[in-house]
Amino acid sequence: MRIALTHNLRLSDLEEEAEFDTQETVNALAGAIERLGHRLERFEVSGPASRTVARLEAYSPDLIFNTAEGRRGRFREAFYPALFDELGFPYTGSDAYALAITLDKQLTKLILAKHGIRTPGWQYVEKLSELTAENLHFPVIVKPNFEGSSKGITQDSIAETLEEVHEKVTQALAKYPAGVLVEEYISGRDLTVPFLAAVDNDYDGVLSPVEYVMDPATTEGRKYQIYDYELKTKHNTAVRVRAPASISAKTAEDVRKMAQTIFQVLDCRDLGRIDFRLSDAGVPYFLEINALPSLEPGAGIYAAAELDGLHLDGVINSIIQSAAKRYKIKDSARRQGKPARKTGPLRVGFTYNVKRVKPTVDASEDSEAEYDSPATLQAIREAIASWGHEVVDLEASPELPSVLASTPLDVVFNIAEGFKGRNRESQVPAMLELLDIPYTGSDPATLSIALDKALAKKIVRQAGIHTPNFQLMITGKERLNKDFTTFPLIVKPVAEGSSKGVVSKSVCHSEAELREVVKEIASKYQQPALIEEYIRGREFTVGLLGERRPRVLPPMEIVFLDKEEKNPVYSFQHKLDWTDRIRYDAPAKIEPALLERLRTAARGSFMALGCRDVARIDFRMDDKGRIYFIECNPLPGLTPGWSDLVLIAQGAGMDYRGLIGEIMAPAIRRYKEREARRAADEQPPAKVILEKSAQEKAAGEEKSGNGHHGTPAPVSGDPRTEPKPS
Template sequence: MRIALTHNLRLSDLEEEAEFDTQETVNALAAAIERIGHRLERFEVSGPASRTVARLEAYSPDLIFNTAEGRRGRFREAFYPALFDELGFPYTGSDAYALAVTLDKQLTKLVLSKQGIRTPGWQYVEKLSELSAENLRFPVIVKPNFEGSSKGISQDSIAETLDEVRAKVAAALEKYPSGVLVEEYISGRDLAVPFLESVDNDYDGVLSPVEYVIDPAVTQGRKYAIYDYALKTSREGTVSVRAPAQIPPRTAEDVRRMAQKVYRALDCRDLGRIDVRLSDAGVPYFLEINALPSLEPGAGIYAAAELDGLHLDGVINSIITSAAKRYKIKDSSRRQGKPARKSGPLRVGFSFNVKRVKPTATAEAVEDSEAEYDSPNTLQAIREAIASWGHEVIDLEATAELPSVLSSTPLDVVFNIAEGFKGRNRESQVPALLELLDIPYTGSDPATLSIALDKGLAKKIVRQAGILTPNFQLMATGKERLNKEFTSFPLIVKPVAEGSSKGVVTKSVCHSEAELREVVREIAGKYQQPALIEEYIRGREFTVGLLGERRPRVLPPMEIVFLDREEKNPVYSFQHKLDWTDRIRYDAPAKLEPALLERLRTAARNSFMALGCRDVARIDFRMDDKGRIYFIECNPLPGLTPGWSDLVLIAQGAGMDYRGLIGEIMAPAIPRYKEREARRAASEHPASVLRKSVPLEEGTPAAAQPVAATAPAPASPAPEPSPRMDAKA
């Protein structure tokens, strides 16, 4: 199986990261999963949830092995399972509801009291005024209600008088305002009762109780025998696990029967751990449950599992097996009324135009006929990035034979960067073919690609959406009358339907009408299309990358800083993109005041949405000396040359590596693939699907084995030019 290991990585000794996994633990889990024979990808989820979603959609795992604790809030442990449910990914462990209930100690006790489970007397306190002395039996222990790993518990947590408990509750609420538990202190020993659902025994997977043994040298100076925060963190070497616990057989059976009832009542799945206090009189009291227990090497669950013949790999395999059985991952028929998730890699078509003519710019001439195409080096980098997510990549060079290749090649989804052949609709040609054949693909649809390529039409649309853009006009011959709204020079002239700064050179900034008409004639003759004339906006130039669909993620803007002080009216030209050394500097992220930054981000997001962009785009802006932001153009098929293209530099500035960028671009197309498979399944089995009433967006792809196919070999490229000389920005 393809397994995603989701976790929070502990980077410090701060209490707020106490429940997170150390690098040692992550490495141990990853190694065990791989030894068992699964393909693994690690997912550290402490960053933005949108990035986690994008990466998961890009990887498309068969199963998520989840140890993520979440960062904040009373429902933090439930956040990721709820997210996985929404995305339709199977995962290990209990669901969001069980995790939310079990993190709340007082709610857990309320649920279990109805099952006759013995617990110490307790009070839940959110405000000091709620503390009641009537039912307190001293000594009592004061602990945070919504924390694990003994956070907030020390020798000082125990109070023996009413004044002490008031002071300790007040201090605890100051640090843990969500609420604290005031619980009767039971003198005795700490036991743990682990649970592995797939273990076949008389207790439904409840393992033998284990005991925490504290070094006597440590306990000598302690008044209360409790397994507190210090022992779990800074002094963990002084605590060992004894398996089985040294308790009478009858007591061990009672503890396991009690744990069996607890796990059933709280609907824990796959794994868990219950903490029990065994009083000096031998009476077991339930303290709390951890439905997301530690799996660090040496944890009690491993010691207990060894008694059933399971070592570390066996424990991990048991968890995976339990989850796989629940989701029927190996069942090729149906799972919970949904099409079973496809086993094995997705077949990802990779559509492109390969660059064979090296772009140049000299005083005599400019060669830019294939400037928008991609070099073999760039294509290989993208190909490897897609494959690194575990997918099979099938090359689809956008030649005249592409329609027949598409119709005869089994594909799940297409990663599209093809520019097309000619005309102002050329970028929409491959997506239109894919839509005709009902093949999901990355990037914007044909309508958006056609509109965005036509700079004049794009400007009309964003202007209607209330976004500033310079005044502009189209000229087809250079003989047309110049609009009266152009009250002064300079003006800038460029082809209306080209990308990669094609046709934008130093002389594109015109200082007289005669210069302007000459440049228009050259553009019309060379590019066989009208020229766009627009006001030249003096000021700073920015480009903004966006990723996603309905609510695009706006990456930190990048500024193109012009270094030649003698150049009065600089423009980000074709020459700059071929050789930018000493002429421009890229500041990624741009240095902007917060208010200006937010206005730029808003303009980018609104432009993206006004043009109907999807998955990825890069939008260019100019900001004048008054702070007004002007839309210049939008590129929904931005260049992806590693270390060179603007979007790649923007992503690097945002802390995103190249592989992550490709994964985020690809991610939204995978749910579209799932939706297609769900529609097909519905049309094949309408009665079954209607009975289950499964929303389409929750469907997972129909099971299908990958079909081996030889990728069509691209024609031999010309000698590979330097990346900075041939890449598409």
């Protein structure tokens, strides 16, 4: 089968990502699925849903293996299953309804209470004024109502008096305003009961209870033996799973029967996990259910499954087979009763400029610095082909217009830099638009604007984003703007990329130096020079993927290592040889507030410039923490292991093939939209056909009294593949 693994990747230790999957978990799941003989693609779904939809539509999986938790809101776990249902894709796990209910601890308890399931006493609180706790037995535990992974649960969550309850509820509501649960604390042990629907046993797939055993050395001094957030994150090695749980056969049977009822009542599918508290008196109490349980290596579901002879691959296979059975997916891996989707291969044109002249480190030769080496081109070809597509090479030479007009193509993957002038990057996309061929990347207008750094700054500044003060000089004799009150200033070509023209002497400390550098740039590059304020401070670059609501990848920081260099700049020399001179921190080691400011500035710049599919945006931060837009590259380099965007993607847990697939997915979506429009245009509405037929019949009868005269000219060829008129 073609399987898509949808997940949220944990990139930090922030609590908001506590339920996300680590890279280790994703690799373990992917490895198991591939060992089972399936074709797999990884889909990290953080970011705009439109990007996920485009990629899924492009890949068209037979089944989605879903572990995505969602990022925000009370219905976050339900979001992606609801989306998959709308798109018509089969997926593993419970549906949106079950996930929404089970994430709500209060609602789950209310439903189960009607079926005789024993739970600790509780009160749900959305406002402090609602808190009474009159009928609860102390101590009680205060926990978020809509969180998992023990988020919000610490040793301080337990209250022994009414006064403490008010204090802890106030604190909890401040952090979790959606509502908190005040629940009687049951002294005892933690049991968990996993569920695999495909396992044939007397309990409809409910596995044997397993037990969490805490290391006494770690928990010494703790008043309450609870599996709290600190144990799940900082001291996770201090907790092991005992399988089976050390309980009597009668207790094990009671717990499994109780779990069986719960899974059936809540309509959980394929897999799940229920947490119980076994009191000191041996009485089991339901605590909560997780219909989207962790599948990280070492999780309780694997320990319980081993008792039934299933190891990791067997657990993953049982989940897949359970979902395949529900959706009636046969071994042929085709969905039954679903509309056919075009999965490929597509004919993907690959437009590029090949680097034949190697740049020199001193920047005396940089004419083809923006072009791509044969090794980079081969890496991109292989990545495109790995998605099942046919790649057609199209070097951006003067012959390209005639080649494009005579070559059948579905989409084009474009990295061509063009020939000359400040509109050079827009030349190939403009030709593709003329021929109505969908392509990757931004349109001609955005590419032209972004290459002109001064014009880009004007637009970004209008969007409310800081830019350094700047000025253009054509000859070096122009008057220097009054905005420049102090040196140093930095000088660079206005319409070049890959740091061309940016060298150590680009940072000028006097007006005489500045005018000399301007003259050199104007002479060498035949274009105006851009003069900017030099922003002292940290340098960041941010990658973005998607269309109208792009996914912002974690920023990368360019760290300058030479402490004696007072005014460092990310120069042409750095990009050719960065060993021992700079360090790339991907992702950047920054606090959440700065991360959010960078994301906002990057997204705002991307949208202001009208970027599409992919871009990389550079920023500097001054000593006051202000973020300054430096430039935008909507046609960023894609050299494996070297280009900034590739390093950024690696830091976000995305491999090279995945990055190329992400860039390509929106273009494939646009291709499908174009085909749908063409199909609609070729088929006139039924009423028009009937009216035309009646008119032709009447005209024919008037002329000859019987039938039609003449035969319409036959239409030959596929309008998609026929050469287009010039």
